[in-house]
């Protein structure tokens with residue numbers, strides 16, 4: 001095949017990550033005229049890089065993550081915090097958001113991944129998009145708005161590392177309506193797994209769950225937090241796999257008696273309609289209610305430095321292994337190991353994560 005000119009290579013790169021991309025979208029992303037893009041596409045066809053336009057067959061195993069993209073800020077107090085005055089801290093920032101974290105973990109593990117979300121028309125939003133694109137994630141379905149800023153979460157921690165105050169501005173996610181899911185539908189319909197977090201508004205979650213009934217993909221959902229878990233419908237029919245902790249399960253189930261056992265919570269989520277459920281217990285491990293009943297897996301012993309993102313890594317590890325053909329029990333065990341590995345990294349997504357890194361740590365499951 002002939003050498004590609006830089007602009008042709010840039011057009012081809014965008015088509016590779018999103019075969020549904022329109023000429024105008026390519027033109028906008030690259031700052032070119034649509035007619036220039038059309039000419040490049042003609043060249044790419046002639047040079048044999050594009051076989052043609054038309055029906056694109058869904059190929060390979062693909063995951064699409066739908067939900068939050070957030071800027072996480074952490075402030076570690078150097079001395080006990082004193083209210084109503086200025087306190088010295090060590091600060092750090094990283095990209096977070098449950099669905100974004102899951103997408104980054106999946107892509108680093110080698111799963112073809114797309115992301116559906118909304119960011120603000122600001123520096124943070126653009127930085128998140130560049131970062132995800134560099135990870136090889138299809139960001140064509142991330143909308144940008146000037147109505148609200150990109151979501152932010154700030155945690156103020158005491159000298160022991162415990163949370164004193166968390167504040168979040170996530171109002172931008174109220175704008176991710178069912179119409180955005182409809183627009184992204186060809187991407188979702190071609191996926192093997194769709195993962196959604198409860199940063200989405202209730203009507204968007206409900207629409208996704210109801211549309212899943214006629215679709216080929218399987219749907220996984222994470223509760224995010226106790227208040228956000230209550231956004232899920234009471235009837236969980238249509239959800240193939242659900243992840244949450246016990247408090248979140250109680251918020252979803254709204255039973256007369258509060259559940260205190262993770263296994264009981266996982267079975268109750270199944271009874272409420274979810275096909276399978278994973279209930280997390282931090283350092284104590286996970287309870288998995290699958291097709292062959294309930295199983296417990298204790299957590300691998302760790303030297304934790306930061307818990308942020310452990311649950312999201314656990315979800316991504318589980319979905320990655322399900323895509324590779326494992327049953328839920330085996331997949332969730334590997335997922336929980338990835339959660340543990342993430343607690344040993346200060347970043348929300350383990351900075352060394354790759355398929356090889358995970359493989360090199362699998363022996364820790366046997367200890």
Ligand SMILES: Nc1ncnc2c1ncn2[C@@H]1O[C@H](COP(=O)(O)OP(=O)(O)O)[C@@H](O)[C@H]1O
Nearest residue numbers: 280281282283285299302310311314336339340
């Ligand atoms: N202190 C810990 N030691 C070992 N593994 C841990 C620890 N905390 C979390 N994990 C692992 O990460 C997974 C997810 O963490 P968890 O805190 O349960 O989720 P979430 O962040 O959703 O609350 C756990 O199931 C476990 O496998």
Ligand SMILES: O=c1[nH]cc([C@@H]2O[C@H](COP(=O)(O)O)[C@@H](O)[C@H]2O)c(=O)[nH]1
Nearest residue numbers: 068070096097098153308309310311312
């Ligand atoms: O209402 C929300 N709070 C917090 C998060 C995100 O949750 C992540 C931490 O998740 P975990 O529970 O795995 O620590 C952080 O990156 C944070 O941005 C979110 O998406 N929505």
